[in-house]
Amino acid sequence: MTRKQKRLSVIAGGLVFLGAATGLTFYALGQKASFFYMPADLTTASVQPGQRIRLGGLVEKGTIQRGQGATVGFSVTDTHKSVKVTYTGILPDLFREEQGVITEGTFGPDGVFVADSVLAKHDERYMPKEVADGLKAKGVWQENKSE
Amino acid sequence: MVETGHFALVLAFALSLVQTVVPLFGARLNNQRLMAVGGPVAVTGFALTALSFAALASAYASSDFSVASVWENSHSLQPLIYKITGTWGNHEGSMLLWVLILTFFGALVAAFGSNLPATLRANVLAVQGAIGAAFFLFILATSNPFIRLNPAPIEGRDLNPILQDLGLAIHPPFLYLGYVGFSICFSFSVAALIEGRIDASWARWVRPWTLVAWMFLTGGIAMGSYWAYYELGWGGFWFWDPVENASFMPWLAGTALLHSAIVMEKRSALKIWTLLLAILTFSLSLLGTFLVRSGVLTSVHAFATDPTRGVFILCILTLFIGGSLALFALRASRLTTGGLFQPISREGALVLNNLFLTTATATVLVGTLYPLAVEAFSADKISVGAPFFNLTFGPLMVPLLLVVPFGPLLAWKRGDVFAVAQRLMVAFAAALLATLVTALFIDGASVFAALGVGLAVWLILGALTDLAVKSGVGNVAAGIMVRRLLGLPRSVFGTAFAHLGLGLTTLGIVGTLCFGTEKILSMHAGETVELSGHTLRFVGLYPAQGPNYSEDLGRFELIGVSGSPVGEISSAKRFYPVRQMTTTESGIRTIGFSQLYISLGDEGNDGSVVVRLWWKPLVTLIWGGGLMMMAGAAMSLMDRRLRVGAPSRRRKQASAVPSATLP
Numbered sequence: 011m012t013r014k015q016k017r018l019s020v021i022a023g024g025l026v027f028l029g030a031a032t033g034l035t036f037y038a039l040g041q042k043a044s045f046f047y048m049p050a051d052l053t054t055a056s057v058q059p060g061q062r063i064r065l066g067g068l069v070e071k072g073t074i075q076r077g078q079g080a081t082v083g084f085s086v087t088d089t090h091k092s093v094k095v096t097y098t099g100i101l102p103d104l105f106r107e108e109q110g111v112i113t114e115g116t117f118g119p120d121g122v123f124v125a126d127s128v129l130a131k132h133d134e135r136y137m138p139k140e141v142a143d144g145l146k147a148k149g150v151w152q153e154n155k156s157e
Numbered sequence: 158m159v160e161t162g163h164f165a166l167v168l169a170f171a172l173s174l175v176q177t178v179v180p181l182f183g184a185r186l187n188n189q190r191l192m193a194v195g196g197p198v199a200v201t202g203f204a205l206t207a208l209s210f211a212a213l214a215s216a217y218a219s220s221d222f223s224v225a226s227v228w229e230n231s232h233s234l235q236p237l238i239y240k241i242t243g244t245w246g247n248h249e250g251s252m253l254l255w256v257l258i259l260t261f262f263g264a265l266v267a268a269f270g271s272n273l274p275a276t277l278r279a280n281v282l283a284v285q286g287a288i289g290a291a292f293f294l295f296i297l298a299t300s301n302p303f304i305r306l307n308p309a310p311i312e313g314r315d316l317n318p319i320l321q322d323l324g325l326a327i328h329p330p331f332l333y334l335g336y337v338g339f340s341i342c343f344s345f346s347v348a349a350l351i352e353g354r355i356d357a358s359w360a361r362w363v364r365p366w367t368l369v370a371w372m373f374l375t376g377g378i379a380m381g382s383y384w385a386y387y388e389l390g391w392g393g394f395w396f397w398d399p400v401e402n403a404s405f406m407p408w409l410a411g412t413a414l415l416h417s418a419i420v421m422e423k424r425s426a427l428k429i430w431t432l433l434l435a436i437l438t439f440s441l442s443l444l445g446t447f448l449v450r451s452g453v454l455t456s457v458h459a460f461a462t463d464p465t466r467g468v469f470i471l472c473i474l475t476l477f478i479g480g481s482l483a484l485f486a487l488r489a490s491r492l493t494t495g496g497l498f499q500p501i502s503r504e505g506a507l508v509l510n511n512l513f514l515t516t517a518t519a520t521v522l523v524g525t526l527y528p529l530a531v532e533a534f535s536a537d538k539i540s541v542g543a544p545f546f547n548l549t550f551g552p553l554m555v556p557l558l559l560v561v562p563f564g565p566l567l568a569w570k571r572g573d574v575f576a577v578a579q580r581l582m583v584a585f586a587a588a589l590l591a592t593l594v595t596a597l598f599i600d601g602a603s604v605f606a607a608l609g610v611g612l613a614v615w616l617i618l619g620a621l622t623d624l625a626v627k628s629g630v631g632n633v634a635a636g637i638m639v640r641r642l643l644g645l646p647r648s649v650f651g652t653a654f655a656h657l658g659l660g661l662t663t664l665g666i667v668g669t670l671c672f673g674t675e676k677i678l679s680m681h682a683g684e685t686v687e688l689s690g691h692t693l694r695f696v697g698l699y700p701a702q703g704p705n706y707s708e709d710l711g712r713f714e715l716i717g718v719s720g721s722p723v724g725e726i727s728s729a730k731r732f733y734p735v736r737q738m739t740t741t742e743s744g745i746r747t748i749g750f751s752q753l754y755i756s757l758g759d760e761g762n763d764g765s766v767v768v769r770l771w772w773k774p775l776v777t778l779i780w781g782g783g784l785m786m787m788a789g790a791a792m793s794l795m796d797r798r799l800r801v802g803a804p805s806r807r808r809k810q811a812s813a814v815p816s817a818t819l820p
Binding site for chain 2: 016020024027028031034035037038039041042043044045046062064076080098099100101103104114143144
């Protein structure tokens with residue numbers, strides 16, 4: 011190979027590599043990004059059982075049920091609609107009734123949301139940003155709740 | 158004292174403006190006296206910033222609640238250590254720490270840069286001054302830590318309990334030393350672009366600064382990871398959280414920079430690329446500061462969300478990243494390009510390293526910013542988490558890790574892959590053996606786990622092979638071998654240590670992810686549970702009182718083979734009354750390199766407690782590997798060629814002894 015051919019093949023190899031990496035990145039974004047919904051959004055959005063989403067809202071008052079062992083059931087609400095959620099594991103320290111949470115997981119065939127992770131606020135002052143924005147958009151946000 | 162600190166901060170801002178303008182014009186007009194202004198001003202600016210920081214720290218230490226920042230983030234009952242570390246456990250104080258470190262690095266250039274060409278030194282200090290000016294203005298305009306309250310409150314609102322930990326003493330300062338350390342490389346690059354040439358001293362200076370910044374950033378990230386691991390009680394060491402990514406991107410780019418700077422120093426090739434990489438690395442540091450400090454992301458790091466701050470940092474970001482890249486586009490063609498080289502050579506291997514690392518940086522960048530972009534342009538909210546990064550980052554890292562052992566063994570200019578492969582035969586055979594043993598003899602090992610173990614062994618032994626080959630193992634008598642080993646340049650040890658650290662971290666990750674076990678159950682006092690061969694008995698819950706919290710301490714006994722307890726582990730639920738906040742203190746017992754990890758959950762109605770237990774094999778190697786990488790960087794810094802602080806001597810030596818120490 012001449013010097014020029016060599017250089018071209020190196021550049022071509024680099025481009026193929028970058029192309030493959032770009033392709034993989036976009037494929038992964040399409041496949042692995044999970045959408046955020048509030049309960050009321052679920053009536054319009056089509057979420058298949060088994061599709062991974064994040065569900066956010068407030069923990070509805072009086073719905074927390076501690077069942078067998080470490081499984082907990084509760085409802086997430088945006089005051090318009092609510093969704094039943096089950097979770098096995100340790101709830102975050104700031105998980106309380108009427109507090110903002112984000113749960114991540116999939117819907118089971120029975121319409122109950124099976125969460126594998128539950129996030130609450132990081133400290134007592136803030137609500138998860140998505141939940142706060144979502145509540146504001148639905149007109150049920152009260153400013154004093156954030157403090 | 159507080160007003161003195163405030164005044165010093167304003168003065169430091171004014172001086173940073175002087176530092177920006179005067180040396181820059183001096184360099185333009187080639188006026189020695191104007192250029193010479195930069196040095197003393199940089200040192201004075203640092204002294205003033207240090208005074209300002211000390212004033213804030215003393216306000217925190219003495220719980221002066223007339224200062225708003227102290228009132229919001231401190232409490233008189235906090236232990237003294239957390240009062241002091243609380244200085245930077247909030248937005249305002251952490252930005253002050255940021256500029257303190259920035260001016261510190263500027264002062265170092267002023268102090269040790271006496272042998273730099275005068276114009277280069279003046280321009281570097283000017284760029285450094287400009288970054289400082291932007292951030293001083295940011296602090297004074299939007300995040301002033303010295304604002305007073307009148308009347309002064311009697312008691313403070315306490316530091317976020319998650320931050321009341323020794324981790325806060327180490328993680329942010331190290332992380333900032335890394336982030337901001339890259340500003341020196343950035344300033345050198347912009348200065349070279351302003352002058353339109355890259356001279357030899359440029360190349361010699363950039364590498365040690367990169368090493369210093371990289372060393373601290375490695376430590377900062379490792380510490381942050383360990384802190385999150387034990388403090389959050391989730392047992393994870395890395396969450397691909399946007400804030401973690403914000404520190405990981407400069408690390409990846411900085412690692413690429415570290416390697417391309419070697420090529421530039423040794424072969425004076427890749428100059429323009431190295432310069433661009435230096436700009437990009439610091440740009441990613443700035444981006445990280447923006448993501449964390451602007452409040453666009455919700456996380457434990459986002460202390461407060463104030464939209465003016467975000468816009469302000471975004472402006473700084475645009476100014477410096479846009480400005481430097483525009484300058485690059487205008488001036489890069491003027492710079493002399495280095496020579497070409499063979500693809501199979503040490504420099505070829507380093508280019509491959511750069512290709513993989515920068516692509517990996519780009520995937521992390523896309524994954525981190527994509528949700529923000531989607532949210533800005535549509536109503537959808539998405540999150541990109543571990544599944545995305547496992548699918549993109551993983552495939553990029555595995556081939557890179559596979560070729561790591563080849564790099565240091567390849568010769569400069571023209572290497573011989575087959576000869577190197579022959580030398581690596583032992584490491585390869587051992588890695589293969591480790592793979593087979595894992596697959597055949599360890600229960601529940603998947604193919605991935607076995608290959609992962611093999612990869613880690615390959616990296617570790619590959620790094621040791623490098624040392625062995627260079628000291629002539631097998632070819633010379635033992636005495637000569639030892640002498641040769643000790644006589645190897647420190648940078649060879651640096652490379653070997655860093656790559657060994659990479660192997661250890663890989664082993665730790667594989668061990669934890671593939672062989673770790675976990676149990677979630679509700680336990681009554683007196684019950685026992687078995688996990689991966691360890692028997693634990695839950696003794697019970699005991700209330701206890703701390704200085705500014707109360708806690709329920711869950712005590713567990715580790716039962717030995719004989720049936721009697723051999724150790725105790727306790728995990729607690731702590732309640733901090735001031736912030737009405739509960740935290741989980743995980744219980745950890747280290748056994749060899751592995752750990753037993755216990756996290757307490759809620760109490761049930763019947764007196765039982767939800768308990769989550771993990772067995773994490775080899776988990777400590779994840780951070781041990783990070784320490785090893787830091788040791789490698791420190792070793793490299795001690796290399797005679799690079800010794801920081803002795804540049805004048807080194808310069809003469811470098812010209813007298815050409816870099817023939819390596820094959």
